[in-house]
Amino acid sequence: MNKIRVLIIDDSAVIRDVLSEILAADGAFDVVGTAVDPIDARAKIKQLKPDVLTLDIEMPKMDGISFLRNLMKLNPLPVVMISTLTHAGAEETLTALEIGAVDFMAKPKVTASDNSLLHFQHELVNKVKAAAMSQQKIKFKREPKKAMPVAHCAKTVPGGKLSGYNIIAIGASTGGTEAIRDVLMDLPENLPPIVITQHIPESFSARFAARLNEQSRLTVVEGKNGDILKPGHVYIAPGSHHIVVKKHGNQLKCRLDNRGPVNRHQPSVEVMFNSLLKIAPNQVVAIMLTGMGEDGAKSMRKLLDAGAHTIVQDEASSLVWGMPKAAVNQGAAKLVVDLHNIAPKIIQHLAGTG
Template identity: 50%
Template sequence: MERIKVLIIDDSTLICHVITEVLSADSAFEVVGAAHDPYEARAMIKELKPDVLTLDIEMPKMDGITFLRNLMRLHPLPVIMLSTFTAKGTDETLTALAIGAIDYMPKPRSGAQDMAMSDFAEELKGKLKAAASVKNKIVMSLPPASRQHSSPVLKPLNLENNIGQSVIAIGASTGGTEALQEILSVLPKDIPPIVIAQHISASFSARLAKRIDLKSVISVVEATDGLALEQGVAYFAPGGRHLKIERHGTRLICRVEDSALVNRHKPSVDVLFDSLNAVNVEVAIAVLLTGMGSDGAEAMLRLKKEGAYTIAQNEESSLIWGMPGSAVKLGAAVDILPLDKVSQALVKKLKT
């Protein structure tokens, strides 16, 4: 098997050394070079033809966001962002994902313990392998004037506000931040409550919810413990916390927990989907979107067996067909749909 060729782009000599050391110890990777600024990186990309890049945000001569925009317009490649998770860094990382970066990671901290460095190494290698696997899916981005206008918001459902009787649960991971925006931004204001488990870091979930909220007619918020589910609102699990829903009489509420990882994740889609299965609603809908691994697949199968309507994003429109693909293999999906058909399918189901 050919090794994955990695180009590191970071102005820190220490970070370049750490990443090189981590990847050189694994025969699956070949570090072809380390560029200390985007201009150096541009020349190295042409010469070395890497399969995947790691990219810092704050660099001399040109920032990582500007470089990424140019890259995706002229020579698109899979990119993993490495950044410090400050408030500014978080917003810029979300911007990078919107531009076309595959995923993100925090930079390793100097003086980190062996266990923390081991976790960093395993996570980095997993994300680089996933990014390299979708190299052929990375497409050249269009200039702003050529981009299609956003899809129109779907027509209102005109249903009775039957609080506590209809819920949509969505799970996503790699590629999910943009997939979720595409779905949520076109849903009508009277959609039943939506609960979401997106694999995301603690500093990102509130900002991601705010970004999608600004582009949607429904309200999009980060869930808090005890918050009641309302029509026309989507609730993101806080990064680093599980989200469940519980019944309190006729109402459903968010339950946010800091318990153990499930399927190596917190929030876990399985945890969210299983909680939906336990609250006894008239209409339960579960959706699995793009992402690595299999989180959510088994719980989706349990929901389907109890009569829920279940959707898996199809392979062609998924950045990573791990989670939805696992659901399909288990027979857990009632429908397998391209991303741009998911919102319409939700509305159609709720109107029947």
């Protein structure tokens, strides 16, 4: 099997060395070169023909975002962004994902603990492998979806069943920020509350929620402990906590849980889905979108067995068919559909027509 050819683009010699050492130690990779800035990278992409790039956002001569825009127009390649854990870094990283980057990693701190460095190594290896698997899909990636004029987007679900404990839950990982955006942009206002677990760092989740709120007709917020879940609202799990749904009288509430990683993730889709088993699962719509790994697959099967309506994104439209594939293999999928059919299927189910 051919090794994955990786080009590392970063103006920091320390980061170039760290990334090179981690990837070179794994037999799946061939680090074919490094570049100190986008101008250097242009020549080396032509010369070395890498399969995957790692790309710093802040660099001299040309910033990573401008370089990525040009790359996706002229020579689309899978890119894993290397970002700082700051508000500005979060905004730029989310923009990069919107443009076409596959995934991102937070730069390791020089003072990081051994456990943190081991986690970084594991995540980097897995994300670059996942990026390589997405290579053909990157080449045919469509332009980012633009917000549909209000007049052309249904405002309500006809006959929507909004009483009781109806709730929609969405789980996603790699490729999920854009998949979630696409689904929410096609949904109307009069929906049950939506809870979302996207694997994302703590410093990014609030900005992710804010961007979705700007782009969707729904009200999107980062979930807070004790939030009463309201119709027409979307609650994003903070990057530091699991989101758990609890029944409180006639209401549903959000509880943030800090028990530690489950399936190597905090927040975890497994934890969110499991919490829904205790609150009338036959009135739950559970959705699994693109992502790496198996998080949430087992609990999704439990939800289906308990009467939930489950929808899984198909392989063709998933950037990485890991979590959706695991759900299908568990027998957890009532429906397996293209990304652009997920919102219509939700609406049909709530309207009692599908």
